[in-house]
Amino acid sequence: MEKAEESIKNTPLVSVDHFEMSFGKTNVIKDLSFTVSKGETFGFLGSNGSGKTTTIRALLGIYQPTGGTLHIDGKPYTVDGTVRLGYLPEERGLYKKEQVIDIMTYFGQLKGMSKDDAKTWSLDYLKRVDLVDKAATRLDKLSGGQQQKIQLGITIMNDPSLLILDEPTKGFDPVNRRLLMDIIEEHQQKGATVIFVTHQMEEVERLCDRILLLKDGEASLYGTIDQVKEQFGNQIIEVVSEKTIPEHPTLYTVSRREGSVTTLEPKSELHAIQKAIINAGITFTRFELKRPSLDDIFVEVYGAKAGKEL
Numbered sequence: 001m002e003k004a005e006e007s008i009k010n011t012p013l014v015s016v017d018h019f020e021m022s023f024g025k026t027n028v029i030k031d032l033s034f035t036v037s038k039g040e041t042f043g044f045l046g047s048n049g050s051g052k053t054t055t056i057r058a059l060l061g062i063y064q065p066t067g068g069t070l071h072i073d074g075k076p077y078t079v080d081g082t083v084r085l086g087y088l089p090e091e092r093g094l095y096k097k098e099q100v101i102d103i104m105t106y107f108g109q110l111k112g113m114s115k116d117d118a119k120t121w122s123l124d125y126l127k128r129v130d131l132v133d134k135a136a137t138r139l140d141k142l143s144g145g146q147q148q149k150i151q152l153g154i155t156i157m158n159d160p161s162l163l164i165l166d167e168p169t170k171g172f173d174p175v176n177r178r179l180l181m182d183i184i185e186e187h188q189q190k191g192a193t194v195i196f197v198t199h200q201m202e203e204v205e206r207l208c209d210r211i212l213l214l215k216d217g218e219a220s221l222y223g224t225i226d227q228v229k230e231q232f233g234n235q236i237i238e239v240v241s242e243k244t245i246p247e248h249p250t251l252y253t254v255s256r257r258e259g260s261v262t263t264l265e266p267k268s269e270l271h272a273i274q275k276a277i278i279n280a281g282i283t284f285t286r287f288e289l290k291r292p293s294l295d296d297i298f299v300e301v302y303g304a305k306a307g308k309e310l
Contacts, residue, residue: 013038013073013083013162013193014059020067021054021217028054029217032068041184041194043204043211047302051217052197053090056164060087072162086160090167090197092151096140100131100150103139104157111158118157125153129179144171152180156187163187166197181206201294213301220301229291236296237264237273240286251276256299263296 014036021029029051036042046052057063059070061077070076073083095103101122108118126132129149131142139147148171155163165184169177177200184207188194196208204211204225211228213221221228237252238261239245245262247254251273256263266273266289274287292300 011038012036013040014042014195015071015074016055016059016068017070018068019055019058019065019070021051021058021063022066027217029058032214032217032219034212034219034222036193036195037209038193039188039191040209041188041196041207043208044195044197044214045199045204045211045298046214047298050214050302052214053166055214056087056166056195056197060085060164083162084158084160086155086157086163088151088155088163088165088168090170092147094139094147094151094154097138099136100126100139100142101135104150104154107154108157113158121157122153125157129153129176145173145176148172149176152183156183159187159190160192162193162195164195164197167199168196169198169200169203177203201298204294213297215301221297225294228294228297232292232297232300235266235289236292237266237270238262238286238288238290239264239277239284241282241284243282245277245282246280248273248276256296 012035016035017033019029019032020027032051032055044052044055054063058065059072059077072085073081075081077083077085101119104122104125105115105118108121109115113121123132123135126135131146131149134142134146139150142150148168152168155165163184168184169180172180181203184194184196188207194207196204198204208225210224211222212219213228221231223231236255240260241262242260244257245254245264251268252264252266254262255265264273270289277284277287
């Protein structure tokens with residue numbers, strides 16, 4: 001039984017094979033290939049303009065690829081196909097002049113629910129996300145974070161087997177971000193497959209089985225989080241000190257400073273680096289060799305400007 005379940009999980013639900021996408025003379029996606037297995041949560045990551053949204057739109061048939069194939073459950077996606085899809089776009093696409101409960105009920109009916117079932121489900125969801133008092137309120141009277149909750153509710157109605165979430169926590173405070181993570185984890189436990197587009201690396205660490213870092217339309221790093229860190233290769237040193245760690249081009253490079261934490265890229269043995277810092281009159285409370293975090297990898301792959309946008 002366990003082998004059968006493992007086989008099902010390892011079966012690709014989504015496959016992108018040698019995908020190419022051009023707009024005029026601009027080549028946006030270049031020979032991109034990856035798979036997402038059934039029951040997997042897949043982090044699809046990259047800086048703005050790297051090609052993430054273009055890939056998602058081509059996967060859903062909104063764009064026709066210039067080359068290659070993009071399949072869901074072994075074939076190009078169609079609305080009436082075998083996979084129940086929930087798609088949360090980065091841009092909200094709801095009727096802003098209508099009441100919240102009417103919008104949710106309408107979309108529930110589009111997903112095949114009866115009007116009564118859609119309304120009941122919507123009210124239960126609104127209670128959970130602390131918006132039941134807004135059921136009769138026009139959507140455009142809600143805050144951005146509240147509207148995002150409504151969009152998320154519509155996305156998960158009717159228990160989709162494939163969730164594609166593009167920046168789902170945009171506009172959320174930490175409390176509501178945690179609520180969203182709990183909701184996504186519930187769908188994971190039900191066996192849903194999740195494609196997760198985000199700039200929040202703690203969310204990636206918590207939720208994702210594998211990730212792909214897309215840069216300039218190409219896969220820069222791809223695999224489990226541990227595999228990506230191994231592919232990235234470089235180990236780093238974290239030094240915690242109230243004093244500024246001086247540069248030392250022959251022993252290490254200072255790659256990042258955040259408060260009292262300085263990240264060094266070693267060029268020599270640890271004891272030599274430690275001795276040089278002590279000889280410079282620097283006292284520290286921690287000196288640790290470790291793999292880079294996903295934040296560190298993002299900053300390195302996409303540059304300091306992209307890192308600031310995460």
